[in-house]
Amino acid sequence: MNRVKNKIALVTGGALGLGRATCLLLAREGARVAVTDVRDEEGRAVAEEINRAGGTARYWHLEVADEAQVKSTFAQVATALGPVNVLVNNAGIAGANKPTDQVTVEEWDRVMNVNVKGVFLCTKHAIAGMRQAGGGSIINLSSIYGLVGAPDVPPYHASKGAVRLMSKTDALLFAKDGIRVNSIHPGYIWTPMVEGVGQGSGVSLEDFRKQVGAVVQVCARKPF
Ligand SMILES: NC(=O)c1ccc[n+]([C@@H]2O[C@H](COP(=O)([O-])OP(=O)(O)OC[C@H]3O[C@@H](n4cnc5c(N)ncnc54)[C@H](O)[C@@H]3O)[C@@H](O)[C@H]2O)c1
Structure with missing residues (x-):
């Protein structure tokens, strides 16, 4: 309990899936949470759930x-709650799931814009407030797909590999300011994103679950 008491945490993509769970956990651990997303109804519901449970969001x-x-939201959050101490760069999309030679430039750009540029922009606009607060923590959601290859979602693999190295560079750049930057690399977790990939996979959801389970087992045996 209270591991982040009185910290201000901003979570991107906080309406659903891992982002929602992250908002609820940060609130339970004492943070005041800025839930952000493009899905307003679900995002508001997360903030309401936290407030009903006695937290602040x-x-x-x-x-x-x-x-x-991004710029305007960080400014508004600073005014309403205080400068952001914890940034969780969680928003992400799976994007096109087809071989590289069939991916359009628009499909490539959309994944890079959300998964890579989104992390860059939120990091960029978090730094001044974290410096002002004397430090902070940035947690970037990469993926097991940012560590190992698999024969699917090529733009997603590229984007999560980029997030991994952006995290390493930013960790070195901002360590002197007391700002930690880490990336995390989950395997498959059943969320709306993964279910969406399963629905477009051409096999039943049950078979898709078995397939992703097999990928995770192979990855778990590989040394990184
Ligand atoms: N679920 C997994 O198995 C898994 C594994 C590894 C990494 N991840 C990563 O974890 C993060 C969360 O994944 P999830 O499975 O919870 O996904 P999800 O699709 O269930 O939720 C993603 C959230 O991000 C929001 N979002 C999407 N595009 C956005 C944008 N442009 N701006 C703001 N918000 C946006 C969505 O509205 C949604 O609320 C992603 O970065 C994903 O790549 C997920």
Whole structure:
């Protein structure tokens, strides 16, 4: 309990899946949470759930690939709750699931804009407030797909590999300011994103679950 008491935490993509769970956990551990997402109804519901349980949260609409929105949201959160101490760069999309020679430039750009530019923009606009607060923590959701290859979602693999190295560079750049930057690399977790990939996979959801289970087992045996 209270591992992040009185910290201000901003979570991107906080309406669903891992982001939602992260918001609820940060609130239970004492943080005041800025829940942000593009899915306003679900995002507001997360903030309301936290407030009903006795925590403190507010929802902001935030498209992470839009710098004007990112800048304005960090400013609004600082005014409403205080400068952000903890940033969870969680928003992400799976994007096109087809071989590289069939991926369009638009499909490639959309994944890079959300998964890579989104992390860059939110990090960029978090730093000043963290310096002002004397330090902070940035947690970037990469993926097991940022560590190992698999024969699917090529733009997603590229984006999560980028997030891994952005995290390493930013960790070195901002250590002197007391700002930690880490990436985390989950295997498959059943969320709306993974279910969406399963629905477009051409096999039943049950078979898809078995397939992703097999991928995770192979990855778990490989040394990184
Ligand atoms: N679920 C997994 O198995 C898994 C594994 C490894 C990594 N991840 C990563 O964890 C993160 C969360 O994944 P999830 O499975 O919970 O996904 P999800 O699709 O269930 O939830 C993602 C959330 O991000 C929001 N979002 C999408 N695009 C956005 C944008 N442009 N701006 C702001 N918000 C946006 C969505 O509205 C949604 O609320 C992602 O970065 C994903 O790549 C997930």
